[in-house]
Amino acid sequence: MINHQSSLEFLLSRASTDQLVDPVPQGKQLRAILSAGLRAPDHGKMRPWRYTVIQGEYREAFAKVVLKAIEREESHLPEAKKEKRYHRFSTMPMIIALGIHIVPEGKIPVVEQEMAAAAGAMNVLNALHAEGFGGIWVTGAFSTDTELLEMLGLKKPDCLAGFLFVGTPEGSKEDRKRPDIEKYMALWEGKPVSFGANVD
Incomplete structure (x- = not known):
């Protein structure tokens, strides 16, 4: 069992990466990883999480679906950028679409349902x-495309929070500089607070 200090160090060591190769999680391991998403805070037990896994031979077919969505929603993009997105979706070891099942007239505000889905993605x-394993969370304007959503089992007002590209990190991890927490926290002592990050 790991102690609290090593657990905190572990969390602080996570970094997004798109330098990913096989293998990817499968079977019980994949289900356990996605189950972590369902442990996110969920006011009202709305359970908005809808995870679609794309891998293997289906990546190229899904990349074509994404490309068509880009043509409809972001036709102004340069061809080179469209080709880059197609390549990424067709070659990443695994893709997890982050669907959000929305109940607009429910007792819980939509923004809280969206936050529960986002918290779930971070847990994953x-x-x-x-x-x-490693991963990176990507989005794009094409994610609102109705036909793309329907392919992922989502009907409006359901939506996408984006996609996780998943795999095994390739090479050594980049030791990137992180922001100084002192600029992003304040101690409230009865008077309005200010944040250093707001004046940079």
């Missing part, structure tokens, strides 16, 4: 890290 990224 941490679970991937815990199991020795």
